[in-house]
Amino acid sequence: xxxxxxxxxxxxxxxxxxxxxxxxxxxxxxxxxxxxxxxxxxxxxxxxxxxxxxxxxxxxxxxxxxxxxxxxxxxxxxxxxxxxxxxxxxxxxxxxxxxxxxxxxxxxxxxxxxxxxxxxxxxxxxxxxxxxxxxxxxxxxxxxxxxxxxxxxxxxxxxxxxxxxxxxxxxxxxxxxxxxxxxxxxxxxxxxxxxxxxxxxxxxxxxxxxxxxxxxxxxxxxxxxxxxxxxxxxxxxxxxxxxxxxxxxxxxxxxxxxxxxxxxxxxxxxxxxxxxxxxxxxxxxxxxxxxxxxxxxxxxxxxxxxxxxxxxxxxxxxxxxxxxxxxxxxxxxxxxxxxxxxxxxxxxxxxxxxxx
Amino acid sequence: xxxxxxxxxxxxxxxxxxxxxxxxxxxxxxxxxxxxxxxxxxxxxxxxxxxxxxxxxxxxxxxxxxxxxxxxxxxxxxxxxxxxxxxxxxxxxxxxxxxxxxxxxxxxxxxxxxxxxxxxxxxxxxxxxxxxxxxxxxxxxxxxxxxxxxxxxxxxxxxxxxxxxxxxxxxxxxxxxxxxxxxxxxxxxxxxxxxxxxxxxxxxxxxxxxxxxxxxxxxxxxxxxxxxxxxxxxxxxxxxxxxxxxxxxxxxxxxxxxxxxxxxxxxxxxxxxxxxxxxxxxxxxxxxxxxxxxx
Numbered sequence: 001x002x003x004x005x006x007x008x009x010x011x012x013x014x015x016x017x018x019x020x021x022x023x024x025x026x027x028x029x030x031x032x033x034x035x036x037x038x039x040x041x042x043x044x045x046x047x048x049x050x051x052x053x054x055x056x057x058x059x060x061x062x063x064x065x066x067x068x069x070x071x072x073x074x075x076x077x078x079x080x081x082x083x084x085x086x087x088x089x090x091x092x093x094x095x096x097x098x099x100x101x102x103x104x105x106x107x108x109x110x111x112x113x114x115x116x117x118x119x120x121x122x123x124x125x126x127x128x129x130x131x132x133x134x135x136x137x138x139x140x141x142x143x144x145x146x147x148x149x150x151x152x153x154x155x156x157x158x159x160x161x162x163x164x165x166x167x168x169x170x171x172x173x174x175x176x177x178x179x180x181x182x183x184x185x186x187x188x189x190x191x192x193x194x195x196x197x198x199x200x201x202x203x204x205x206x207x208x209x210x211x212x213x214x215x216x217x218x219x220x221x222x223x224x225x226x227x228x229x230x231x232x233x234x235x236x237x238x239x240x241x242x243x244x245x246x247x248x249x250x251x252x253x254x255x256x257x258x259x260x261x262x263x264x265x266x267x268x269x270x271x272x273x274x275x276x277x278x279x280x281x282x283x284x285x286x287x288x289x290x291x292x293x294x295x296x297x298x299x300x301x302x303x304x305x306x307x308x309x310x311x312x313x314x315x316x317x318x319x320x321x322x323x324x325x326x327x328x329x330x331x332x333x334x335x336x337x338x339x340x341x342x343x344x345x346x347x348x349x350x351x352x353x354x355x356x
Numbered sequence: 357x358x359x360x361x362x363x364x365x366x367x368x369x370x371x372x373x374x375x376x377x378x379x380x381x382x383x384x385x386x387x388x389x390x391x392x393x394x395x396x397x398x399x400x401x402x403x404x405x406x407x408x409x410x411x412x413x414x415x416x417x418x419x420x421x422x423x424x425x426x427x428x429x430x431x432x433x434x435x436x437x438x439x440x441x442x443x444x445x446x447x448x449x450x451x452x453x454x455x456x457x458x459x460x461x462x463x464x465x466x467x468x469x470x471x472x473x474x475x476x477x478x479x480x481x482x483x484x485x486x487x488x489x490x491x492x493x494x495x496x497x498x499x500x501x502x503x504x505x506x507x508x509x510x511x512x513x514x515x516x517x518x519x520x521x522x523x524x525x526x527x528x529x530x531x532x533x534x535x536x537x538x539x540x541x542x543x544x545x546x547x548x549x550x551x552x553x554x555x556x557x558x559x560x561x562x563x564x565x566x567x568x569x570x571x572x573x574x575x576x577x578x579x580x581x582x583x584x585x586x587x588x589x590x591x592x593x594x595x596x597x598x599x600x601x602x603x604x605x606x607x608x609x610x611x612x613x614x615x616x617x618x619x620x621x622x623x624x625x626x627x628x629x630x631x632x633x634x635x636x637x638x639x640x641x642x643x644x645x646x647x648x649x650x651x
Contacts, residue, residue: 056540056544058540058543077543078540078543078544079543079544079546083544084544085540085541085544087537087540087541088537089535089537091535091537091538091540091541093555093556093559094559094560095555095559096555104545104547104551104555105544105545105546108545108546108547108548108551109546149541152541152545153544
């Protein structure tokens with residue numbers, strides 16, 4: 001178990017990167033605290049798997065250093081870094097039994113057979129595969145295989161970190177939930193540093209204490225699930241987290257309030273400084289109210305998603321989504337109100353800090 | 357489930373049946389016909405029963421040829437399979453080297469069999485052949501025409517040259533289908549190079565290796581053209597394999613009855629091998645079914 005420091009890491013897959021766009025991973029400077037559960041969240045191709053492979057040593061970063069507990073491990077190989085990684089598709093050794101699969105990393109490291117046995121039995125019971133130990137690993141189901149992959153990391157009690165690369169992609173939905181819960185329990189029990197790559201916001205938000213949102217090779221925000229929801233630092237975080245994502249509308253600043261088209265919208269708190277660049281107003285659908293007061297709008301579509309309804313409306317030509325209760329009344333001439341507490345201002349896609 | 361039975365469908369099979377009859381069944385039946393009769397020319401035939409079969413199965417000549425065939429197949433497999441795996445493991449996985457290697461590997465497979473035989477027949481000659489002459493020059497007493505051991509070495513090296521590529525290509529196809537994650541996981545687990553081969557590459561090559569072994573066994577068991585061109589079965593009978601012996605008997609000596617009996621025995625052996633091939637394959641599929649269902 002270790003604290004992981006990423007010291008100005010940059011990575012390009014090409015030999016001689018010229019411009020910033022050549023980098024698959026733009027500068028990352030961040031610390032994963034010892035025993036923390038982190039999720040790297042982002043769309044495909046945002047660099048999250050690259051970052052994970054740089055931590056595990058499968059990819060050598062073009063620039064920057066990695067430190068485990070303050071020791072520079074940048075030049076070390078994957079074996080020497082002593083980490084565990086669970087991949088998207090379960091990697092198991094088909095011809096071995098479940099027991100031998102779990103014993104494999106220990107035997108490779110020359111651990112004595114009694115110690116191997118003790119450790120393997122302990123992990124077998126932990127991942128609920130006690131009765132399967134003598135079975136060939138080939139016939140197992142995908143979730144059992146993925147547990148073995150995880151188990152191979154857990155048997156080594158001294159691993160610095162456990163890395164997960166979208167580990168639940170091929171698992172059935174109901175088993176996803178079970179495995180996620182087990183993973184959380186294992187984390188609480190052993191306190192490994194865990195880094196979990198995913199593009200599924202539900203997975204990220206339920207697994208992690210801290211979610212690292214990545215976009216186009218950069219970390220755009222690191223925060224708790226609540227922070228990501230209430231104060232997205234970047235419009236991408238607003239879009240990507242939440243269902244549906246945040247509404248983003250072009251606006252102008254007029255004194256202490258915002259102007260969208262011909263509508264004046266009062267702000268909870270004015271911006272700390274006068275922002276420059278393209279100004280936008282972000283508001284999550286949860287904070288949009290539909291009623292008889294406010295800004296005139298037209299409703300284009302209503303989607304029923306069970307306990308809520310998603311209303312798509314047009315406001316000054318911009319599409320705005322709102323989440324309303326199942327039994328809410330939708331007037332014939334609807335008007336929109338934005339809850340000032342839910343409003344964030346963005347300048348060139350980055351959030352503008354407010355005065356307080 | 358209710359099926360509609362429509363016997364008219366059988367008529368659809370008739371053309372195929374007709375073609376198969378002309379190309380396979382009728383010639384085979386002619387051979388069966390010859391194998392139970394004797395002739396002294398003049399188109400007169402006499403019933404011989406199982407006489408030719410008894411003669412064949414008790415003849416030293418047949419069993420000697422059979423023994424040579426099995427020895428040949430055994431040696432060829434022992435060399436080509438490990439060599440093929442070794443080459444496949446060392447072939448590049450990406451970059452410009454891939455097409456180059458693949459073309460180089462495919463070249464011997466594209467050459468007609470009698471041309472392969474001619475190439476080696478000339479190559480090995482001690483007077484003008486590059487190989488034969490060079491070996492003579494460095495002091496090796498090599499002559500495939502007069503020395504049975506040299507003849508065997510030549511025929512085996514020729515087969516290895518001709519067919520190892522097939523094993524290489526099959527193994528390579530198996531190897532490139534292994535996802536990177538397996539190698540990465542092996543690194544993380546601290547596996548040695550040998551362990552990677554033993555627990556990742558070999559199990560993943562299992563299926564193609566099985567095909568490679570069976571194809572090479574059946575092909576080498578039926579070998580005819582190349583040794584016929586190079587050694588003509590000699591010196592003496594030292595490289596006379598079943599197929600060469602069969603042709604000698606039927607076309608050379610015109611012993612149609614025994615040759616027909618031998619054909620049928622040969623055919624049954626190959627049929628048996630095909631059955632083994634099929635059974636092993638289907639059993640293997642059944643055994644790995646669970647794996648594929650889980651993806």
